[in-house]
Amino acid sequence: MPGILEKLRILGEAAKYDLCASTASPRAHTPGSIGKAVTTGVCHSFLPDGRCISLLKVLATNSCIHDCKYCINSIRNNKDFKQTITSFEPDELAKLTMAFYLRNYIEGLFLSSGVGKSANCQAEIIHETLHLLRYKYNFDGYIHAKVLPGIGKDELFRIAELADRVSLNVELPNKSRFNETCSTKDYANDIIKVSKFLPEMSKTGHIPAGYTTQYVIGAAGETDKEILESIFKFYNEDWNFRRQYYSTCLPIDETQRNLPRSFFLREHRLYQIDWLRRIYKFSPEELLSVVNETGFIPLKVDPKVTIARENPEFFPVDVNNALYADLMRVPGIGHTSATRIIKLRNKGVAIYKNEQLKTIGVVLKRAIPFLKIGEKKQLTMVDFQKTEESD
Numbered sequence: 001m002p003g004i005l006e007k008l009r010i011l012g013e014a015a016k017y018d019l020c021a022s023t024a025s026p027r028a029h030t031p032g033s034i035g036k037a038v039t040t041g042v043c044h045s046f047l048p049d050g051r052c053i054s055l056l057k058v059l060a061t062n063s064c065i066h067d068c069k070y071c072i073n074s075i076r077n078n079k080d081f082k083q084t085i086t087s088f089e090p091d092e093l094a095k096l097t098m099a100f101y102l103r104n105y106i107e108g109l110f111l112s113s114g115v116g117k118s119a120n121c122q123a124e125i126i127h128e129t130l131h132l133l134r135y136k137y138n139f140d141g142y143i144h145a146k147v148l149p150g151i152g153k154d155e156l157f158r159i160a161e162l163a164d165r166v167s168l169n170v171e172l173p174n175k176s177r178f179n180e181t182c183s184t185k186d187y188a189n190d191i192i193k194v195s196k197f198l199p200e201m202s203k204t205g206h207i208p209a210g211y212t213t214q215y216v217i218g219a220a221g222e223t224d225k226e227i228l229e230s231i232f233k234f235y236n237e238d239w240n241f242r243r244q245y246y247s248t249c250l251p252i253d254e255t256q257r258n259l260p261r262s263f264f265l266r267e268h269r270l271y272q273i274d275w276l277r278r279i280y281k282f283s284p285e286e287l288l289s290v291v292n293e294t295g296f297i298p299l300k301v302d303p304k305v306t307i308a309r310e311n312p313e314f315f316p317v318d319v320n321n322a323l324y325a326d327l328m329r330v331p332g333i334g335h336t337s338a339t340r341i342i343k344l345r346n347k348g349v350a351i352y353k354n355e356q357l358k359t360i361g362v363v364l365k366r367a368i369p370f371l372k373i374g375e376k377k378q379l380t381m382v383d384f385q386k387t388e389e390s391d
C-alpha cells in the first residue's frame, strides 16, 4: 500500500490530463535544478476578480471501471501499463489539502477522480472529502470538483452544495464519436442527462463559479466542425457552460509521444474560436464559416483574420467613431484595447496616428488593413496579404 506521499505523486500525475485553466508544460527537468513543470500536482485557476490562484490538483482514485481508450486510468490501460492503483481516504486528502493550504502552497483544491466501483459510490467519497474540508476543517477556500459520468442527481447536488465550480467532461462531440472511444459509458445517460442537471443547480445558487467541460482532441475521427457544433450548443442559454477546454489526445505509450505540431495548433485554433464566441460575441454561423470543406479550421490563418477578409462590408472600421462591438471585430484589437480606444474618445482625444494605437495595445500589423484613422484608410487588403505572405 503506497504511503501518502507516494499516493500524492501517483494521483497528482494521473490528474494532469484534466484541464481547469492551465496544464503541464513539456519542459524537461534538469537534475539539480529547482522546480519541475512536467510532473503536476498544482494547477491554476482565475477568480472573477482576475486573481490567479493555485490549486492542489489530484484524483481521489486512479481506479476506473470504464474503458476510454485515450485515458491512462481506464480499466484496460491500467492493466496494460501495470499501473499502481491507489486512492485517497477522504480524511487523508482533506488533511493534506489543509496542510498545504496552511503552508501557503495552495489556495484551493481541484479534485477529479476515476469511477472506482460506480459513479455514485465514488461521488460519496468525493462528497465526504469536501464535507470534511468545509465542516471539520472549516475550509472556505476554492474547490473545483469533477462530476463523474453517470452520477445521480441527488449525489451531484450534494457535491454542488460544497464546491465552487464543477466540471463534467463531455470528451467527444457527439454520440457516434463517443462510442468510438468507449464501450462502457452511455452518451445519453452518463453525459447528456447529467449535463442537464447543471443549469438547475446553478439557478438554485450552488456552484457560484459555474460549470465547465473538456474535449479530448483527436481521440476519435471527429472533425473541428463537429466539435464547434457541440461547443456552441453548450454555450447557449439552455446549457450555459461557463468554459469549455480542449486537450490534445496524447498517445498513452510514452514512446509514441512525438505528436505532429499540427495537433497542438489545432487545439490552439479551437481555443481561438472559443474566445471569438464567448468574448468577442461572433455568431456560431460566422464561426462555422471558417471551417473548410473537410470540416477543419485552416491551421495557417488566425480565424478572426479569415472572418474579416470574408466580410469586407464591415470594414474599414473608423477608430474615432466605431462602436465597441465593431472595434472588437478588427483583428489585432481585443477587449482591453477596444475599451481603451473608447475611453480615450470619451475624454475627447482624437486618434489620428498609428503610434497612439500601438501604445494602447493594438497589434498594428493585424489591425491596420481594417481601420480608418482620421480621414486616412490604412493599407489596402491586397497590401496586407502581401505583408503576410512575405513573413
Ligand code: SF4
Binding pocket: 064, 065, 066, 067, 068, 071, 072, 073, 074, 075, 113, 114, 115, 149
Ligand atoms: S471515465 Fe474518466 S477516468 Fe474513467 S477511463 Fe474514462 S476518462 Fe478515464
